[in-house]
Amino acid sequence: MYPLFSYSLTASWLSTATSSMKRPTPRLRNSFSQASSSFLPRPLPLKLSRTATDPILPQSSRFETAAMAAPAITPPSTAIMAKASLRPMYALTVPRSNRSSPKHNSSILIMPSRSFRVAGLTLTGKGFWSPNKSVPIAPKVLYSVQSFSIRMQSIRQVLSGEQLDKPVKVRGWIYRTRSSGGIVFAVVRDSSGIIQVTMKKGVLPDQEFEAAASAGVESSVMVEGTLVEDKRAPGGYEVRATKFSVIGSSEPFPITEYQSTELLLDLRHLWIRSREQTAVMRVKDSLLRGARGWFHSNDYVEVTPPIITGVAPEDSTQLFQLKYFDRFAYLSQTAQFYLESLIFSCERVWALTPSFRAEKSRTPRHLTEFWHLEMEAAWLDNDANMKAQEELVSSMLRSAAKECPSELKLLGREPEALSKIEPPFERLSYSEAMEELRGKGFEVSWGSDLGAAEERELTKDRILPLFVVNYPKELKPFYMKENPDDARTYKNSDLLAPEGYGEIIGGSERETDNALIIERLRDIGEDMKNYEWYLDLRKYGSVPHSGFGLGLDRVATWVCRLEHIRDAIPFPRTVARIYP
RNA sequence: GCCGUCGUAGCUCAGUCGGUGGAGCGUCCGCCUGUUAAGCGGAAGGUCAACGGUUCGAACCCGUUCGACGGCGCCA
Numbered sequence: 001m002y003p004l005f006s007y008s009l010t011a012s013w014l015s016t017a018t019s020s021m022k023r024p025t026p027r028l029r030n031s032f033s034q035a036s037s038s039f040l041p042r043p044l045p046l047k048l049s050r051t052a053t054d055p056i057l058p059q060s061s062r063f064e065t066a067a068m069a070a071p072a073i074t075p076p077s078t079a080i081m082a083k084a085s086l087r088p089m090y091a092l093t094v095p096r097s098n099r100s101s102p103k104h105n106s107s108i109l110i111m112p113s114r115s116f117r118v119a120g121l122t123l124t125g126k127g128f129w130s131p132n133k134s135v136p137i138a139p140k141v142l143y144s145v146q147s148f149s150i151r152m153q154s155i156r157q158v159l160s161g162e163q164l165d166k167p168v169k170v171r172g173w174i175y176r177t178r179s180s181g182g183i184v185f186a187v188v189r190d191s192s193g194i195i196q197v198t199m200k201k202g203v204l205p206d207q208e209f210e211a212a213a214s215a216g217v218e219s220s221v222m223v224e225g226t227l228v229e230d231k232r233a234p235g236g237y238e239v240r241a242t243k244f245s246v247i248g249s250s251e252p253f254p255i256t257e258y259q260s261t262e263l264l265l266d267l268r269h270l271w272i273r274s275r276e277q278t279a280v281m282r283v284k285d286s287l288l289r290g291a292r293g294w295f296h297s298n299d300y301v302e303v304t305p306p307i308i309t310g311v312a313p314e315d316s317t318q319l320f321q322l323k324y325f326d327r328f329a330y331l332s333q334t335a336q337f338y339l340e341s342l343i344f345s346c347e348r349v350w351a352l353t354p355s356f357r358a359e360k361s362r363t364p365r366h367l368t369e370f371w372h373l374e375m376e377a378a379w380l381d382n383d384a385n386m387k388a389q390e391e392l393v394s395s396m397l398r399s400a401a402k403e404c405p406s407e408l409k410l411l412g413r414e415p416e417a418l419s420k421i422e423p424p425f426e427r428l429s430y431s432e433a434m435e436e437l438r439g440k441g442f443e444v445s446w447g448s449d450l451g452a453a454e455e456r457e458l459t460k461d462r463i464l465p466l467f468v469v470n471y472p473k474e475l476k477p478f479y480m481k482e483n484p485d486d487a488r489t490y491k492n493s494d495l496l497a498p499e500g501y502g503e504i505i506g507g508s509e510r511e512t513d514n515a516l517i518i519e520r521l522r523d524i525g526e527d528m529k530n531y532e533w534y535l536d537l538r539k540y541g542s543v544p545h546s547g548f549g550l551g552l553d554r555v556a557t558w559v560c561r562l563e564h565i566r567d568a569i570p571f572p573r574t575v576a577r578i579y580p
Numbered sequence: 581g582c583c584g585u586c587g588u589a590g591c592u593c594a595g596u597c598g599g600u601g602g603a604g605c606g607u608c609c610g611c612c613u614g615u616u617a618a619g620c621g622g623a624a625g626g627u628c629a630a631c632g633g634u635u636c637g638a639a640c641c642c643g644u645u646c647g648a649c650g651g652c653g654c655c656a
Contacts, residue, residue, distance in 0.1 A: 182613040200613065216607095232614055256606055257617055258592035262648055318654080334656090359654055360581070370656065452652075494656095506656060551656030565656095576648075 156192035218250040279407035290399025301346040305338035331356035339376035350375040369573040376547030382491040382509040385546035390423040462498035478520035480508040501558040507548025
């Protein structure tokens with residue numbers, strides 16, 4: 001999928017253009033808003049070197065291609081985008097350099113959308129841009145884009161209505177068709193949305209009409225036509241086609257309106273085209289960007305721990321074993337120990353890795369392969385650890401709410417409500433949680449774990465996530481730090497998502513006393529040899545430190561209001577399924 | 581590891597006191613110039629998960645196997 005506007009080079013020119021222009025034309029506004037204001041204008045050195053017909057430009061057009069060289073010219077005043085052949089192109093109109101030199105009128109700089117490299121410089125006349133002569137800013141667009149062809153647009157862009165009653169061109173996949181004799185309605189989707197395309201017999205060539213009438217669901221198509229407002233069209237806009245072509249025809253699509261869970265899982269590679277699944281992927285992408293942003297602005301270093309390991313940090317029955325040459329290795333179920341060893345240099349680290357659990361879990365909350373977002377920081381106690389967690393989570397939510405409002409609405413989640421989930425989250429001690437549950441008629445006693453039913457009860461009516469802190473030692477792993485206020489418990493916390501979605505983060509301050517760690521390892525019958533390197537970390541300048549692991553797919557399940565975690569990941573891996 | 585449900589057309593399902601298998605959607609053909617999961621008419625499409633047993637006769641009763649799904653525990 002081509003982005004509508006390209007990035008850095010375009011941005012640098014456009015930012016300059018914006019600042020020096022009095023009235024940007026409406027069609028350019030989007031590009032300007034994407035231009036980075038911090039990007040300093042850079043003069044582009046250009047020199048014409050030869051004349052050629054560029055194969056990606058219309059055959060009839062003859063252009064001068066330019067090679068990069070000194071000298072420099074100033075940036076253009078106006079940018080327009082052109083579509084040439086099948087590849088979207090970007091054109092920057094350079095104003096006349098001076099009135100006495102009409103040769104330089106209507107000059108265009110063209111670059112392919114996905115490349116930052118300049119593909120060619122075109123001029124109506126021959127000549128060089130002078131190194132010292134600055135090009136005056138023109139008050140209006142000097143070159144009309146119409147002489148190229150209609151630009152390709154994303155459906156989201158088309159639905160903005162900017163091109164109302166004007167020619168538009170979209171491409172995508174047929175989402176649904178309906179026909180009625182001389183008229184065919186095709187709903188076309190692309191990665192950004194759906195729009196109805198209407199084809200009337202006689203308006204477009206018969207051959208193209210027939211192609212539209214017989215094109216099956218999921219055929220990839222390219223359509224040219226006029227964008228009109230029409231209340232009868234879903235979404236309020238439709239494209240009245242004047243040109244229609246099937247790029248890739250589709251056999252009868254196996255997913256119809258009636259679908260069983262089993263079928264959708266077997267046809268996962270096709271089902272992920274659905275609007276819901278697309279929305280989930282976009283939301284997840286945005287959550288991740290929010291997380292990255294938070295880590296970056298808090299001086300965390302993103303590191304890359306191994307996936308193949310030789311040591312089992314927790315109960316080894318949960319590990320996937322694999323043949324590793326002449327011995328065995330395991331797929332990592334947490335990067336924690338590796339992150340702990342990295343804090344002695346980087347101090348604050350985080351990593352996003354797949355984690356693997358060979359548990360035969362059959363629940364809506366478990367995958368055997370999931371995306372684990374883990375953090376570890378030196379000089380951090382568990383209170384600060386929890387503050388980091390709530391800040392991180394709310395940054396992720398803010399990001400999704402800001403970047404994916406329509407996707408969230410499609411999934412039944414109000415973006416405004418999501419962005420209101422801000423720190424502090426409520427903290428409930430394990431003991432308090434047990435009290436509360438007993439008050440609600442649960443038969444639990446101190447020392448029993450919080451099951452799915454208990455977690456649901458604690459969070460079903462909440463809007464904000466809930467921290468449950470200081471669990472009994474028996475319920476948690478050996479590496480956690482003892483709670484000085486209550487030696488029966490650890491300095492740890494679980495973060496439970498609201499609305500009954502359950503645990504999304506497990507975190508703790510780490511034990512720094514090797515004697516205690518060794519004692520606990522002996523108690524659970526671990527082979528000390530496997531932990532030598534881990535114990536080393538406490539021997540050489542140990543520091544108090546904490547960290548946590550967040551289940552990215554679980555967060556996405558909650559944010560997207562999904563019933564099952566497997567819909568939060570494109571190709572779920574569960575006990576029963578590794579296909580497709 | 582534990583508890584539960586299901587397997588009939590490409591898809592979703594109905595069908596059984598045991599007697600030669602049905603609908604809707606999809607596909608194909610025909611009609612329809614404003615459809616909204618369009619409508620109307622017609623056609624094709626099935627080793628009733630597999631194997632074994634009971635019976636004159638099994639999609640249906642019994643057994644075994646395979647596959648899938650719902651949930652618990654474990655965790656993120």
